[in-house]
Amino acid sequence: MAKIKIQLNETKKDSILKNAAMLFRSKGFKATSVRELADTLGVEAPSLYNHIGSKAELLQEICFDIAADYSTFMQTIISSPENADKKTKKLIEFHIQKLFIDFDKVYVADYEWKQLPKKQLGEFLIQRKIYENNFVEIIEEGIKKKLFKKLQPRITVLTILSAVRGLEFLKSKKNNFTVEVLQQNMVNHLLNGITN
Numbered sequence: 001m002a003k004i005k006i007q008l009n010e011t012k013k014d015s016i017l018k019n020a021a022m023l024f025r026s027k028g029f030k031a032t033s034v035r036e037l038a039d040t041l042g043v044e045a046p047s048l049y050n051h052i053g054s055k056a057e058l059l060q061e062i063c064f065d066i067a068a069d070y071s072t073f074m075q076t077i078i079s080s081p082e083n084a085d086k087k088t089k090k091l092i093e094f095h096i097q098k099l100f101i102d103f104d105k106v107y108v109a110d111y112e113w114k115q116l117p118k119k120q121l122g123e124f125l126i127q128r129k130i131y132e133n134n135f136v137e138i139i140e141e142g143i144k145k146k147l148f149k150k151l152q153p154r155i156t157v158l159t160i161l162s163a164v165r166g167l168e169f170l171k172s173k174k175n176n177f178t179v180e181v182l183q184q185n186m187v188n189h190l191l192n193g194i195t196n
Contacts (some may be wrong), residue, residue: 012051015041017065020058021104029059029108029115059112060120066109067127069098074134084142085191088160091135092190093183095164100179103168110165132157160190 010018019040023032034055038045052058073094077087099106113124135157142148148156164186170177 016048016051017058017061018104020055021062021102021108024059024062024112025104025107029055029112056115056117059108059115060117062105063109063113063116063124064120064127066098066102066105067124067131069102070094070131071127074131077138078134083147084138084145085147087138088142089187089191091138092160092164092187095161096167096183096186097179099164099167100182107168110168132161135160163190 016037020032020037023037023040027036032055034048035045037055037058038048041048074091077090080087080090082090113121116124132154136153139148139153139156143150143153167182167186170182
């Protein structure tokens with residue numbers, strides 16, 4: 001029986017999640033079968049069930065892993081003594097870096113989360129809302145300290161998140177921008193639009 005191929009410093013579960021994210025991104029969650037995932041891993045579909053409970057479980061792990069990464073970083077930013085403009089800069093940079101390091105997983109968490117089972121969907125939406133509210137509070141803090149223009153904070157946050165999410169089109173087209181160049185440009189464009 002064939003074994004799941006793994007990369008250096010990777011577990012079988014890591015390999016399964018990485019390949020699942022790639023398939024969910026390219027074909028969509030609904031259109032991806034466990035058999036296709038098994039084929040990409042070089043194993044039979046029944047043996048894959050020794051490592052996973054279901055396709056939905058994989059989607060859940062991908063979405064919640066990404067959400068946890070964002071939440072953990074946000075907590076670091078919130079506890080930082082830096083001003084709101086520096087916090088916002090670091091959040092933009094983190095989003096860009098995360099997109100380029102975990103492209104497939106971030107894409108799946110951004111677009112396929114709607115396919116989560118009802119209970120997990122509710123939990124995921126709560127986590128997203130908490131993250132968004134924390135970001136809004138940072139923008140509000142910057143407005144109070146006159147670091148940012150008096151713009152609607154929630155619209156500012158949604159604009160930032162949407163702009164960064166749009167970079168996936170650059171990533172998928174294999175442009176030769178480095179993460180650092182994108183971070184510098186996006187921070188410059190986004191912060192100069194809201195700073196005094």
